[in-house]
Amino acid sequence: xxxxxxxxxxxxxxxxxxxxxxxxxxxxxxxxxxxxxxxxxxxxxxxxxxxxxxxxxxxxxxxxxxxxxxxxxxxxxxxxxxxxxxxxxxxxxxxxxxxxxxxxxxxxxxxxxxxxxxxxxxxxxxxxxxxxxxxxxxxxxxxxxxxxxxxxxxxxxxxxxxxxxxxxxxxxxxxxxxxxxxxxxxxxxxxxxxxxxxxxxxxxxxxxxxxxxxxxxxxxxxxxxxxxxxxxxxxxxxxxxxxxxxxxxxxxxxxxxxxxxxxxxxxxxxxxxxxxxxxxxxxxxxxxxxxxxxxxxxxxxxxxxxxxxxxxxxxxxxxxxxxxxxxxxxxxxxxxxxxxxxxxxxxxxxxxxxxxxxxxxxxxxxxxxxxxxxxxxxxxxxxxxxxxxxxxx
Amino acid sequence: xxxxxxxxxxxxxxxxxxxxxxxxxxxxxxxxxxxxxxxxxxxxxxxxxxxxxxxxxxxxxxxxxxxxxxxxxxxxxxxxxxxxxxxxxxxxxxxxxxxxxxxxxxxxxxxxxxxxxxxxxxxxxxxxxxxxxxxxxxxxxxxxxxxxxxxxxxxxxxxxxxxxxxxxxxxxxxxxxxxxxxxxxxxxxxxxxxxxxxxxxxxxxxxxxxxxxxxxxxxxxxxxxxxxxxxxxxxxxxxxxxxxxxxxxxxxxxxxxxxxxxxxxxxxxxxxxxxxxxxxxxxxxxxxxxxxxxxx
Numbered sequence: 036x037x038x039x040x041x042x043x044x045x046x047x048x049x050x051x052x053x054x055x056x057x058x059x060x061x062x063x064x065x066x067x068x069x070x071x072x073x074x075x076x077x078x079x080x081x082x083x084x085x086x087x088x089x090x091x092x093x094x095x096x097x098x099x100x101x102x103x104x105x106x107x108x109x110x111x112x113x114x115x116x117x118x119x120x121x122x123x124x125x126x127x128x129x130x131x132x133x134x135x136x137x138x139x140x141x142x143x144x145x146x147x148x149x150x151x152x153x154x155x156x157x158x159x160x161x162x163x164x165x166x167x168x169x170x171x172x173x174x175x176x177x178x179x180x181x182x183x184x185x186x187x188x189x190x191x192x193x194x195x196x197x198x199x200x201x202x203x204x205x206x207x208x209x210x211x212x213x214x215x216x217x218x219x220x221x222x223x224x225x226x227x228x229x230x231x232x233x234x235x236x237x238x239x240x241x242x243x244x245x246x247x248x249x250x251x252x253x254x255x256x257x258x259x260x261x262x263x264x265x266x267x268x269x270x271x272x273x274x275x276x277x278x279x280x281x282x283x284x285x286x287x288x289x290x291x292x293x294x295x296x297x298x299x300x301x302x303x304x305x306x307x308x309x310x311x312x313x314x315x316x317x318x319x320x321x322x323x324x325x326x327x328x329x330x331x332x333x334x335x336x337x338x339x340x341x342x343x344x345x346x347x348x349x350x351x352x353x354x355x356x357x358x359x360x361x362x363x364x365x366x367x368x369x370x371x372x373x374x375x376x377x378x379x380x381x382x383x384x385x386x387x388x389x390x391x392x393x394x395x396x397x398x399x400x401x402x403x404x405x406x407x408x409x410x411x412x413x414x415x416x417x418x419x420x421x422x423x424x425x426x427x428x
Numbered sequence: 429x430x431x432x433x434x435x436x437x438x439x440x441x442x443x444x445x446x447x448x449x450x451x452x453x454x455x456x457x458x459x460x461x462x463x464x465x466x467x468x469x470x471x472x473x474x475x476x477x478x479x480x481x482x483x484x485x486x487x488x489x490x491x492x493x494x495x496x497x498x499x500x501x502x503x504x505x506x507x508x509x510x511x512x513x514x515x516x517x518x519x520x521x522x523x524x525x526x527x528x529x530x531x532x533x534x535x536x537x538x539x540x541x542x543x544x545x546x547x548x549x550x551x552x553x554x555x556x557x558x559x560x561x562x563x564x565x566x567x568x569x570x571x572x573x574x575x576x577x578x579x580x581x582x583x584x585x586x587x588x589x590x591x592x593x594x595x596x597x598x599x600x601x602x603x604x605x606x607x608x609x610x611x612x613x614x615x616x617x618x619x620x621x622x623x624x625x626x627x628x629x630x631x632x633x634x635x636x637x638x639x640x641x642x643x644x645x646x647x648x649x650x651x652x653x654x655x656x657x658x659x660x661x662x663x664x665x666x667x668x669x670x671x672x673x674x675x676x677x678x679x680x681x682x683x684x685x686x687x688x689x690x691x692x693x694x695x696x697x698x699x700x701x702x703x704x705x706x707x708x709x710x711x712x713x714x715x716x717x718x719x720x721x722x723x724x
Binding site: 089091092093094254256259263286288291297310312315317 | 431432435436438439442539542543546547548549550551553561563568570639642643644645646647649650653654656657684685688689694696697
């Protein structure tokens with residue numbers, strides 16, 4: 036009840052803020068400011084952006100959540116008349132269906148369609164790596180979320196509003212030490228660039244800092260559905276900690292089979308276990324711990340504001356990190372457009388660069404960029420069998 | 429070592445349960461049904477929807493999935509494959525069109541399940557059956573793995589024997605050898621085709637339910653991965669040979685387990701699918717396939 040009341044109060048504050056911004060925009064227009072940085076007078080009535088995300092396929096849980104984040108942000112931007120009283124940001128959505136070729140051809144089509152000023156790239160690293168060079172070479176601003184591998188942020192026109200997992204995953208080191216893990220076995224999805232990097236480089240790289248040795252490292256493939264053999268191989272080395280770095284349904288399966296194999300120790304995971312993916316594992320899933328860039332459990336003013344906005348649009352849903360990242364990505368674009376004072380693609384890229392350089396406060400907190408790439412400290416969360424709980428903020 | 433063997437046998441049994449229905453339809457009535465994976469998944473998904481509403485035991489869940497699989501399989505035969513067979517110019521064209529038609533049909537249940545689950549994994553958490561784990565002198569095996577191994581062997585051997593000795597089985601095999609001659613000899617091809625597709629669908633549903641219990645969860649895309657494994661097992665064993673698909677499934681699973689336990693795991697698909705290549709190089713009809721059974 037108090038949460039809803041808080042939401043209403045925050046909603047009122049947002050309306051008041053929107054009114055102030057509208058007044059400010061009107062004053063700017065009347066002052067005859069045309070085309071200088073920060074002006075919205077020369078913006079067209081519609082600025083179109085296309086989200087190319089998997090709405091079906093194995094990564095759909097992330098793509099759909101990201102699209103919700105874009106929707107929340109764009110509604111807020113338009114409601115506030117952030118780009119001016121006569122300018123609206125319009126979101127188109129295209130389903131990459133989890134296929135690299137589809138994602139690439141959608142990026143090519145968006146580049147060719149002059150009505151689009153920017154692209155929200157796919158959450159899937161495999162798809163993003165294909166989209167990035169297409170957009171960058173064609174001077175089309177593209178903003179990625181979640182896709183954390185190398186080869187995504189490759190030039191001036193490519194931005195990423197998700198820190199690479201390898202940049203915040205080291206936060207797990209404190210948890211490893213606290214659990215007194217000295218012998219770690221790693222079972223990782225070698226077919227995803229992000230998890231391959233975490234499994235082969237990032238996690239082993241923490242060994243001396245966190246005081247463990249990697250006793251077993253087993254890569255699995257996209258076709259692996261039964262994990263009894265890799266788990267058996269890992270347990271043969273008698274580890275006191277296991278990292279299961281998998282995507283989607285592989286997480287509940289691996290956790291179920293790990294517990295059935297008699298292992299009761301700590302399990303490290305990754306954000307691929309988020310979005311309720313561990314639910315089918317029931318109690319067997321409890322204890323998996325991983326690092327995310329954002330958790331709505333981490334109570335901060337900016338996060339609470341985002342959660343309230345999100346739940347106003349999607350009642351009774353808790354926003355996932357994918358939605359928070361997309362929300363901040365949409366705001367990076369809006370701020371970039373406002374900074375540019377133009378819907379020109381190159382001007383928007385330059386506007387986003389300025390915005391990234393200055394940083395801003397978003398759903399995920401105070402956002403700081405290294406070039407075009409976001410950096411955040413991350414938070415450690417754990418699955419308790421039914422939901423994610425915060426381990427460290 | 430013994431644990432690895434148990435794991436390999438359990439994995440082979442999973443492949444076998446999935447591949448049995450596909451092999452039966454392909455080896456007898458010549459239907460290479462690429463919608464088999466979708467039927468497998470959607471049967472489990474149907475059971476999942478019902479289990480979510482009503483707490484059910486293992487047997488009831490398996491029955492629901494098997495019935496759903498049988499109904500879907502017959503529907504695919506009647507609505508998609510029979511019209512293709514009627515209109516195709518010759519048997520070669522029909523086989524190709526059925527293959528493509530199966531891929532097309534598979535997209536429908538896949539899209540429905542993806543839309544409903546948003547591609548999140550689903551499992552039978554609301555089922556009253558809970559998986560037990562037994563520790564036999566350091567070797568661990570679950571109750572579902574025992575059921576899967578037992579059912580796979582019983583069904584594999586049972587179907588092979590049924591095809592060899594029963595009148596229906598012999599009639600089915602005669603269709604596989606020469607459909608026209610079998611018709612002249614009084615074999616009701618349509619009725620037998622529908623029976624075969626019913627059994628194949630029920631087997632897909634059975635496999636779907638058991639695999640969901642075994643893995644803890646499936647996704648709408650799970651069938652797509654397994655269909656490749658089943659295809660490999662059937663080709664290695666020999667199309668048209670039920671003994672072949674039994675052996676092919678276990679050969680594939682043992683090869684994968686050996687590779688996984690002896691290497692970093694990245695060579696699993698390369699080695700297991702390399703096996704197919706080798707078999708096809710030196711024995712084109714597969715380990716147990718007979719040339720005369722192959723359709724032309």
